[in-house]
Amino acid sequence: MLKGKKILLGITGSIAAYKSAFLARLLVQSGAEVKVVMSPAALEFVTPLTFATLSKNPVHSDFTENKDTGEWNHHVGLALWADLMLMAPLSADTLSKMAHAQCDNFLMAVYMSARCPVMVAPAMDHDMFLHPGTQENLSKIKSFGHIVLAPNEGELASGLSGKGRMEEPEEILQAVVRFFNPDLPLSGKRALVTAGPTYEKIDPVRFVGNFSSGKMGVAIAETLASQGADVVLVAGPVKDLPSQPNIRVVKVTSAHEMHQACLAEFDQCDITVMAAAVADYKPATVALEKVKKKEDEWALTMVKTVDIASDLGSKKRMGQVMVGFALETENEHSNAALKLSKKNLDMIVLNSLKDEGAGFGTDTNKITLIWPGNKLKEFGLKPKSKVAEDIVQEICQLILK
Ligand code: CTP
Numbered sequence: 001m002l003k004g005k006k007i008l009l010g011i012t013g014s015i016a017a018y019k020s021a022f023l024a025r026l027l028v029q030s031g032a033e034v035k036v037v038m039s040p041a042a043l044e045f046v047t048p049l050t051f052a053t054l055s056k057n058p059v060h061s062d063f064t065e066n067k068d069t070g071e072w073n074h075h076v077g078l079a080l081w082a083d084l085m086l087m088a089p090l091s092a093d094t095l096s097k098m099a100h101a102q103c104d105n106f107l108m109a110v111y112m113s114a115r116c117p118v119m120v121a122p123a124m125d126h127d128m129f130l131h132p133g134t135q136e137n138l139s140k141i142k143s144f145g146h147i148v149l150a151p152n153e154g155e156l157a158s159g160l161s162g163k164g165r166m167e168e169p170e171e172i173l174q175a176v177v178r179f180f181n182p183d184l185p186l187s188g189k190r191a192l193v194t195a196g197p198t199y200e201k202i203d204p205v206r207f208v209g210n211f212s213s214g215k216m217g218v219a220i221a222e223t224l225a226s227q228g229a230d231v232v233l234v235a236g237p238v239k240d241l242p243s244q245p246n247i248r249v250v251k252v253t254s255a256h257e258m259h260q261a262c263l264a265e266f267d268q269c270d271i272t273v274m275a276a277a278v279a280d281y282k283p284a285t286v287a288l289e290k291v292k293k294k295e296d297e298w299a300l301t302m303v304k305t306v307d308i309a310s311d312l313g314s315k316k317r318m319g320q321v322m323v324g325f326a327l328e329t330e331n332e333h334s335n336a337a338l339k340l341s342k343k344n345l346d347m348i349v350l351n352s353l354k355d356e357g358a359g360f361g362t363d364t365n366k367i368t369l370i371w372p373g374n375k376l377k378e379f380g381l382k383p384k385s386k387v388a389e390d391i392v393q394e395i396c397q398l399i400l401k
Pocket of ligand 1: 274
């Protein structure tokens with residue numbers, strides 16, 4: 001994704017600097033070459049050793065590394081080396097310096113010598129972010145052509161809650177990938193994918209679950225990301241989570257948790273793929289203590305879980321594309337077509353358990369895609385990664401239409 005790209009990661013004095021260690025690792029994992037420059041204030045929060053280890057390159061924070069020998073760090077050389085300068089976290093102080101070309105430290109000297117594009121991820125307290133001076137500085141650096149990654153809302157280090165949290169490392173990575181790959185078909189699109197089984201608790205040691213491995217959902221998430229989409233994967237208990245670092249994973253256990261996680265993401269998403277094998281029923285009550293062995297028979301009363309696909313389908317806006325799965329053992333086509341319309345989906349992926357090598361647990365799958373109006377397309381048995389490519393190709397047709 002970022003192979004051969006040279007990224008200069010500027011770290012400034014903000015508590016969010018600890019998250020930049022994850023960011024440095026994600027960038028390196030994605031194939032980028034990373035060099036880190038730290039402001040003097042950043043050194044109060046995190047150590048150069050952490051970043052030197054993660055980036056596999058020396059970290060610079062001053063013009064001279066060794067005062068005795070007078071060895072000089074070449075700010076211009078560093079600046080011209082980079083394909084992208086990424087300031088993350090960007091403090092209010094460094095933002096102000098950038099807006100006013102105030103070159104009073106090594107990081108600022110590198111920044112002012114850079115000819116490459118600059119991307120920034122501000123991180124500061126809510127009121128500092130909203131201050132008219134900060135907003136003016138942000139407008140100013142935007143007018144320089146810099147890319148500003150708007151901070152998230154949420155809990156802040158001060159204990160306050162509001163706007164100012166640096167975007168998560170995965171989100172910043174997604175923005176960097178998008179920057180370098182603007183021509184991918186799904187660049188700029190957000191996708192939500194569910195995967196895996198859900199476990200519904202009976203008591204502290206037992207649950208009701210199913211045999212889903214989550215492989216199909218993970219393969220779809222990976223394929224969507226490779227086509228440029230920003231992907232959030234809401235995964236039930238799945239063993240093999242995606243290897244691609246630009247997929248944000250939200251781990252859940254039960255259908256209720258999966259529903260809540262999906263609701264938090266759905267509105268911002270252009271594409272939703274419901275590949276999870278969500279439990280349809282859960283125990284009516286969860287025993288607080290382990291249920292002891294007594295009678296010969298044990299009857300569990302089960303109640304329906306929420307149908308996540310139906311709920312999201314009823315909230316779907318114009319332009320959002322939703323794809324579901326149907327795992328059937330009989331009357332496959334008619335059952336799948338019924339689910340397609342009942343859940344307000346744009347396409348459904350039918351798996352028949354009658355097909356050998358299809359469905360749960362296997363590395364292969366055999367699918368039929370069905371659209372409203374009973375249009376359908378059958379595919380042969382393939383590895384799940386190839387099946388994911390077929391599905392994503394059709395999703396591209398739907399979203400780009
Ligand atoms: N689904 C869901 N929430 C549920 C049940 C299913 O989001 N509580 C989604 C699945 O992820 C899938 C689609 O709905 O995309 C169809 O799931 P499936 O299990 O095949 O169908 P059900 O609606 O559960 O009906 P049945 O089990 O009776 O076939």
